[in-house]
Amino acid sequence: MANGGDEVVSNKQVILKEYVSGSPKESNLQVRISSINLKIPQGCNGILVKNLYLSCDPYMITRMKNLQLKQDYVHSFLLGSPISGYGVAKVIESEHPNFKKGDLIWGMTGWEEYSFITATETFFKIQDKDVPLSYYTGILGMPGVSAYAGFYEICSPKKGEYVFVSAASGAVGQLVGQFAKLSGCYVVGSAGSKEKVDLLKNKLGFDEAFNYKEEQDLNAALQRYFPEGIDIYFENVGGKMLDAVLLNMRLRGRIAVCGMISQYNLDQPEGVHYLSNIILKRIRMEGFMVFDHYHLYPKYLEMILPRIRQGKIVYVEDKDEGLESGPAALIGLFAGCNQGKKVVVVAHE
Amino acid sequence: MANGGDEVVSNKQVILKEYVSGSPKESNLQVRISSINLKIPQGCNGILVKNLYLSCDPYMITRMKNLQLKQDYVHSFLLGSPISGYGVAKVIESEHPNFKKGDLIWGMTGWEEYSFITATETFFKIQDKDVPLSYYTGILGMPGVSAYAGFYEICSPKKGEYVFVSAASGAVGQLVGQFAKLSGCYVVGSAGSKEKVDLLKNKLGFDEAFNYKEEQDLNAALQRYFPEGIDIYFENVGGKMLDAVLLNMRLRGRIAVCGMISQYNLDQPEGVHYLSNIILKRIRMEGFMVFDHYHLYPKYLEMILPRIRQGKIVYVEDKDEGLESGPAALIGLFAGCNQGKKVVVVAHE
Numbered sequence: 102m103a104n105g106g107d108e109v110v111s112n113k114q115v116i117l118k119e120y121v122s123g124s125p126k127e128s129n130l131q132v133r134i135s136s137i138n139l140k141i142p143q144g145c146n147g148i149l150v151k152n153l154y155l156s157c158d159p160y161m162i163t164r165m166k167n168l169q170l171k172q173d174y175v176h177s178f179l180l181g182s183p184i185s186g187y188g189v190a191k192v193i194e195s196e197h198p199n200f201k202k203g204d205l206i207w208g209m210t211g212w213e214e215y216s217f218i219t220a221t222e223t224f225f226k227i228q229d230k231d232v233p234l235s236y237y238t239g240i241l242g243m244p245g246v247s248a249y250a251g252f253y254e255i256c257s258p259k260k261g262e263y264v265f266v267s268a269a270s271g272a273v274g275q276l277v278g279q280f281a282k283l284s285g286c287y288v289v290g291s292a293g294s295k296e297k298v299d300l301l302k303n304k305l306g307f308d309e310a311f312n313y314k315e316e317q318d319l320n321a322a323l324q325r326y327f328p329e330g331i332d333i334y335f336e337n338v339g340g341k342m343l344d345a346v347l348l349n350m351r352l353r354g355r356i357a358v359c360g361m362i363s364q365y366n367l368d369q370p371e372g373v374h375y376l377s378n379i380i381l382k383r384i385r386m387e388g389f390m391v392f393d394h395y396h397l398y399p400k401y402l403e404m405i406l407p408r409i410r411q412g413k414i415v416y417v418e419d420k421d422e423g424l425e426s427g428p429a430a431l432i433g434l435f436a437g438c439n440q441g442k443k444v445v446v447v448a449h450e
Numbered sequence: 451m452a453n454g455g456d457e458v459v460s461n462k463q464v465i466l467k468e469y470v471s472g473s474p475k476e477s478n479l480q481v482r483i484s485s486i487n488l489k490i491p492q493g494c495n496g497i498l499v500k501n502l503y504l505s506c507d508p509y510m511i512t513r514m515k516n517l518q519l520k521q522d523y524v525h526s527f528l529l530g531s532p533i534s535g536y537g538v539a540k541v542i543e544s545e546h547p548n549f550k551k552g553d554l555i556w557g558m559t560g561w562e563e564y565s566f567i568t569a570t571e572t573f574f575k576i577q578d579k580d581v582p583l584s585y586y587t588g589i590l591g592m593p594g595v596s597a598y599a600g601f602y603e604i605c606s607p608k609k610g611e612y613v614f615v616s617a618a619s620g621a622v623g624q625l626v627g628q629f630a631k632l633s634g635c636y637v638v639g640s641a642g643s644k645e646k647v648d649l650l651k652n653k654l655g656f657d658e659a660f661n662y663k664e665e666q667d668l669n670a671a672l673q674r675y676f677p678e679g680i681d682i683y684f685e686n687v688g689g690k691m692l693d694a695v696l697l698n699m700r701l702r703g704r705i706a707v708c709g710m711i712s713q714y715n716l717d718q719p720e721g722v723h724y725l726s727n728i729i730l731k732r733i734r735m736e737g738f739m740v741f742d743h744y745h746l747y748p749k750y751l752e753m754i755l756p757r758i759r760q761g762k763i764v765y766v767e768d769k770d771e772g773l774e775s776g777p778a779a780l781i782g783l784f785a786g787c788n789q790g791k792k793v794v795v796v797a798h799e
Binding site: 175339343358359360361364365369370371372373374375376377378379380381382383384385386387388389390393 | 524688692707708709710713714718719720721722723724725726727728729730731732733734735736737738739742
């Protein structure tokens with residue numbers, strides 16, 4: 102389809118059809134076929150990439166809503182446009198001095214086959230290619246830095262401490278549990294199915310794990326797994342679980358708040374009642390976002406790459422093939438359908 | 451009433467008659483006349499003190515309940531015994547090498563005219579007597595160190611930041627507001643009456659103040675006083691106020707959790723719904739108790755004493771005369787009856 106030096110090709114996209122209200126549905130998204138010119142204007146300083154792996158992350162639900170925040174921490178996706186998220190991509194055309202054709206990169210890209218990108222500063226170049234490329238959506242990407250910064254910087258773990266991780270088999274949780282073991286901690290994870298609990302205990306090295314859906318009384322469950330109480334809670338879910346944790350925290354406990362996935366789809370978030378434990382037990386509860394911690398990425402890679410190669414840290418991915426599987430993959434996150442880090446494979450390299 | 455070398459005198463006491471359930475009532479306490487031997491056994495390592503000023507503090511309500519905490523952060527008062535709390539006292543007899551007759555001290559004493567004390571390690575000797583002695587229950591005592599540690603250590607204030615203090619005319623709040631002004635911050639306080647609001651604005655130097663009872667919508671009130679949002683929240687009340695604050699916090703805001711007085715008398719604490727702001731805004735919320743910070747006391751005295759003498763920091767006390775006024779004074783705290791730091795005067799020196 103060359104046209105006056107241009108090369109227009111079809112470009113499958115996942116677009117936001119309507120803003121989410123209440124629970125997200127696949128029908129909020131739509132797969133459509135658009136087109137894109139593979140020749141980019143000279144001097145535009147942008148790059149054209151072929152997207153390979155797209156990351157499904159819980160925070161994305163927030164951007165699927167019609168946000169009316171005074172402050173601009175997060176922006177809504179544009180209706181009728183492809184949604185965006187972290188992904189691994191290959192540069193197929195570059196007008197930017199730092200990137201060249203063939204470079205593999207990861208960063209914030211579009212949910213489409215090809216993306217034209219001008220905000221290149223958010224991308225990292227992939228140097229180490231002897232590990233699965235899809236890992237750059239997970240253990241070697243945003244979730245990896247989240248787990249690393251949240252656990253080491255916010256929680257300041259000490260050997261022998263008691264660590265609890267919720268949504269523990271997810272993209273971030275599975276790493277936090279393994280980091281806790283590396284630090285000599287006792288670690289318990291919660292998840293939402295027997296299969297995930299098995300994964301935590303048998304593959305990811307958690308000391309214990311439980312299915313929160315089978316517990317009538319989360320407080321009793323935590324008392325059972327933490328008779329001495331919890332020093333560190335890595336918070337991924339919020340709501341009732343946070344309340345039960347507050348009752349079971351120990352003196353000078355730390356809560357790193359990475360996410361609250363149980364609350365994102367509620368019109369009115371659940372109330373948390375036992376915050377006064379924060380005083381009695383001198384608890385520090387701290388929210389964080391990965392953007393503030395990317396300066397740690399080189400240090401993190403240095404720590405994690407050898408451990409991946411030696412098999413000392415493992416990572417469980419749950420891949421769906423084809424961009425058309427995107428809406429179900431993303432929406433499925435909120436029903437806990439994924440087993441490990443959810444990735445949409447747009448194209449193999 | 452000398453009796454074989456002993457000197458038994460009558461000793462008025464405020465005792466816990468029944469544990470509090472629901473709202474505390476004066477009838478939970480009782481004033482009774484007991485007796486005490488003013489001669490203490492040789493070599494007992496204890497001291498006998500005459501109590502002068504007793505401090506009414508919100509945390510005391512917790513000890514008036516029948517606590518069944520697994521961990522022993524706090525102990526219930528004993529039924530039928532005098533309650534205890536911070537107070538200023540004069541040593542009238544000493545068998546302890548560090549104390550001598552005539553010493554003025556402050557620390558954890560009984561709500562009674564005379565107390566025999568063996569846990570002397572919790573007492574500070576009063577060196578500076580050119581300021582009102584009752585100040586050692588407030589600005590120069592536990593509330594002073596609480597305000598100092600909570601504001602400077604937990605909140606890390608920076609010039610120009612926006613500070614909000616709840617229960618702002620209370621023993622701790624009125625100091626936090628003045629510290630905020632010393633640090634070059636903008637500070638707004640909330641309180642529960644017109645008189646307290648006047649006190650905050652006209653005597654204590656707050657930039658603004660409001661009566662939370664007159665606000666239909668706390669979120670709207672905070673938006674009005676903090677169009678740019680809140681950097682630092684000094685939390686004394688909890689519940690609905692905390693929820694409204696979370697909506698109005700700024701990026702990297704800090705919340706020092708000193709108390710949650712609105713929640714102490716509820717059978718089921720209110721739910722706090724907007725905790726997910728902790729993530730988006732990277733908020734640090736940290737509980738503290740003054741016990742962990744008494745090592746700062748000498749440094750604090752060095753800072754505060756000259757400022758008191760120069761009139762650069764003021765302190766508002768609300769004194770009731772006589773131990774028999776104790777039950778009403780203490781219970782009145784929870785209805786917000788006090789105007790400033792509530793003190794019971796047992797005896798003038």
